[in-house]
Amino acid sequence: MHSNKAIYVVLLLTAILGIKFCESNLLTQATLNSQEWQDYKTKYSKTYSTSNPETYALFYYNYNKKLIASYNTLADRGQRTYRLAINQFSDMRLIHFNALFPKTTQPTTNSATQAPTASAAGTSFNPIDDLGFTIEVEDQGTVCNGGWAYATAKSIELFAANEMATTTPTPLSAQNLIDCAGSGTGCSKQVSQTAFDYLVLYGQPLYSKAEYPNNNLLSTQGMCLPPTTATGTPINLAAYASITDGDDATMMRYVFNGFPVVIEFDPTSFDFMQYSSGIFDPPKTYGGSHYMTVIGYGTDTTTNLDYWLVLNSFGTTWGESGYIRIKRDSTKPLAKSALFPTALGA
Structure with missing residues (x-):
């Protein structure tokens, strides 16, 4: 019984630390790409109600940016017939799009x-x-x-x-x-x-x-x-x-x-x-x-x-x-x- 309880506590702490790490990672990316992010917001007239949704929007922007680069590498090799690029939808998850x-x-x-x-x-x-x-x-x-x-x-x-x-x-x-x-x-x-x-x-x-x-x-x-x-x-x-x-x-x-x-x-x-x-x-x-x-x-x-x-x-x-x-x-x-x-x- 005690062993199971200890395992549960460890799993709970791991989940909490994982969430905190994710949030920290989002904030770190926001700092690293601040000028790029400002340029993106200006170009596409983006506004966000508070800093929290903006932080997540930036996370998805960076995530999508990496996927786009990976895809275009295949296009460069002639393995794809079209290319992708950042646009007005790049600050959202695919599920939201x-x-x-x-x-x-x-x-x-x-x-x-x-x-x-x-x-x-x-x-x-x-x-x-x-x-x-x-x-x-x-x-x-x-x-x-x-x-x-x-x-x-x-x-x-x-x-x-x-x-x-x-x-x-x-x-x-x-x-x-x-x-x-x-x-x-x-x-x-x-x-x-x-x-x-x-x-x-x-x-x-x-x-x-x-x-x-x-x-x-x-x-x-x-x-x-x-x-x-x-x-x-x-x-x-x-x-x-x-x-x-x-x-x-x-x-x-x-x-x-x-x-x-x-x-x-x-x-x-x-x-x-x-x-x-x-x-x-x-x-x-x-x-x-x-x-x-x-x-x-x-x-x-x-x-x-x-x-x-x-x-x-x-x-x-x-x-x-x-x-x-x-x-x-x-x-x-x-x-x-x-x-x-x-x-x-x-």
Whole structure:
């Protein structure tokens, strides 16, 4: 009996000392990297409520920094096709990043209509290089899971530019969709179809970002407050179409013909969280939902890998100036919950 009690005391003391060592190690790293840490906070506008959460944020920053360096060593040796880098998510654990993107459930029915006829896809397409488009990359921030709204707004924005024969699209408001179409879950588990249905079924206009500013500091959706006096002409959407899950060939055909496609994507991996450049080959994930816009495709001249050109809403400091090139692989089709605008309204 006494022997067991002594063992218990030793184990308890060991656990306490381990916790104290961990805390001490965190504080030591905070001292060692103070200038680097200040630069990081400034670059990404980071603030913390007290010193305790900041200390842990710094710990994860240092931990992630080591993982990134280790991964990039493999990329340097040609054993990986993409690279990672520090970004706005580097001060959080992967589990916390994943929690921002819970798995969403698609509605059982939709209002998609027959897609228009589209010509065969060419070998590559990039609206920036091929058509001279100037596309503004949006930043949804780190507190609201609003990718569904950003991707929808961007797909309609680029489609409208194609229809109006302009290469300088007017940025449309994701906040308009988050607040007005979010149905109470605009920052948590909403889907792009809800945004498309809001615009098409209810005939609601989509305002420009200038008229209905985005606010990526809000952790919950705000009040639906469209401008009382619009200075510009809002976009009205008359119809949208869907693509069967896994049908990448159809998605390629429509993307080539100027129809940006919104897709559901699982972002829950360290590699996606810290992606910086190269051809992304999706690794094992934990099961989550994020929405992005497929705007093109091509073949990488360095690796000879085929890829999709996808516009994200993590700002220009993430990925390749806000974009990610995802490997085109028949065993890992990208088309999932795929929707795209097909006709503007009056």
